[in-house]
Amino acid sequence: MFALLRNQKVRNAILQVFFVGAIACIVIGGWLNAQQTLAQQRITSGFGFLWKSTGWEGNFSILSAAPNDPYWWFFVVGIANTLFLGTAGLMSATLVGAAVGLARTSSNEMLQLLGRIYVDFFRNIPLILQVFFWHAFVTHLPAPRNAHDLWGMKLSSRGLYVPVFNVDGIYLLASAVCLVAAVLLPFWLTRTRRIPRPPEQRRGLCLVASVGLLALASLIVVAGRVPGEPFLSVPQLQGLNLRGGTRISPEFSALVIAITLYGGAYIGEIVRGGFKAVGRGQVEAAASLGLTPWQAFSRIRLPLALRAMLPILANQYIWLIKATTLGIAIGFSDFFMIVAITINQSGQTLEAIGILMAGFLLINLSLAAIFNRVNKAIALKGNQLRS
Structure with missing residues (x-):
């Protein structure tokens, strides 16, 4: 026995x-204590409430929802709304942050000053205060x-209110996927090693792929058109309210x-730091090889x-998703x-929080896994960012 203990x-x-056992005991003890407390207060536990009707209506929904829908469907609707808001916010914040970061690394002193003012202003105002301000602005x-x-x-x-195609939602989603693929697929085709052709000879293949996906997206929109309705619904004033469109x-x-504004300030600083991390030697080597400023960039x-x-x-990005x-x-x-x-409404606190x-x-783990995969794919062996 003692001989085994001498082995590291x-x-x-x-x-x-012992460590895993201690954690398991704490978790089991907490669960049993919660069950006993709920029983003493005559509160039922479990996930059976998920199949009960909610009886409420939401003010915003990507997916169709009705008051007689169960709780589990409203959870799906909430996740879809969060993902839609997060995607829109991350994309717009990335565009703003890229512009601000490029301005801060520019040789133009006026652009540098404007970028710094933007970052100092929006980064130092709490996000919740900005949310209240813009909500008051748009509602007035x-x-x-x-x-x-x-x-x-x-x-x-x-x-x-924006114009929208009178197309079924599933068809719109499918066409949106085709449009995204039309942008990303050529990028993948130019970088993949699974195609024996050199990258400069794949332009025709990229063009065919993009045009084909765009044509497929158009066919899907036409196929999903709602019969008996105009193809494009334009918002118009009818009475005291606006009708049509979305x-x-x-x-x-x-x-x-x-x-967008708050996240753009932080992303702008990340972009600036990324460009500052590129050593001056790489830029000077590009200039010595005769590359133009755009080619070097x-x-x-x-x-x-x-x-x-x-x-x-x-x-x-993960922090901004949580900020939704x-x-x-x-x-x-x-x-x-x-x-x-x-x-x-239901009193199922522990289950709902879980x-x-x-x-x-x-x-967030899915987003982190995607970024880790991309980071591993483009990583360089060794430190090649030194000046």
């Missing part, structure tokens, strides 16, 4: 067993009768604007900067708000 591997294994726009007309769109205090709620607009600085900023950018929970402050029907309403935690863990 045996001692490590025993310590790990003119009434529908005096709505602003912007290229066929109507902007009023009740939201932004409505983007003020809550969604305020959250997207706040996340697109082929030297940008790829190396992306490799440097990607890990930090992943952390920022601030929608509850202005009544946006995201995953967090639906869970909060579920707790108030579902909330599991949902955000699934979203």
Whole structure:
């Protein structure tokens, strides 16, 4: 016995067993204590409430939802709303952050000053305060009768009304997937090693793939057209309200604007740090080889900067996804708000919070796994960013 304890591997294994056992005892003890407390207060536990009808309506929903739908479907609706808000916020914040980061690394002193003012201003104002400000701003726009007309769109205090195709939602989703694939597939075709042709000889294949996917997206939209309705629904004033098109709620607009401006300030600093991490020697070597400034930027600085900023950018994206929970402050029907309403209405606190935690863990771990995969794919062996 004592001879086994002298072995370092045996001692490590025993310590790990005791550690895991202690955690298991704590978890089991907490669960039993919670069950006893719930029984004393005559509160039922379990997930049977998920199949009960909710009886409420949300103010925003990507998926169709009715008051007689069960709780589990509203959880799905909440996750879809959170993902839609997070995707819109991350994409717009990335565009703003890229512009701000490039301005801060520019040789133009005015652009540098404007980028620094932007970062110092929006980064140092709490996000919740920006959400309240933009919600107050969009809800104090003119009434529908005096709505602003912007290229066929109507902007009023009740939201932004935009023209939309009278196409079934499933067909619109399929066409959107084709459009995204039409953008990403050529990029993959030029970089993959599974095709024996050299990259410069794959342009025709990329063009055919993009045109084919765009044509497929058009055919899907035409096939999913709602019969008996005009192909394009344009918002128009009818009575005291706007009809037609699709409505983007003020809550969604305020959250997207706040996340874009706030997240753009942080992403701008990440972009600036990524370009600063590229050594001056690489830039000077590109100039000595006769590369133009654009060639040096697109082929030297940008790829190396992306490799440097990607890990930090992943952390920022995950943080911004979690920041979507601030929608509850202005009544946006995201995953967090639906869970909060579920707790108030059904009393299933532990179960609802467990579902909330599991949902955000699934979203954020999936996002982290994607970024880790991309980071591993583009990583360079050794440190090649030194000046």
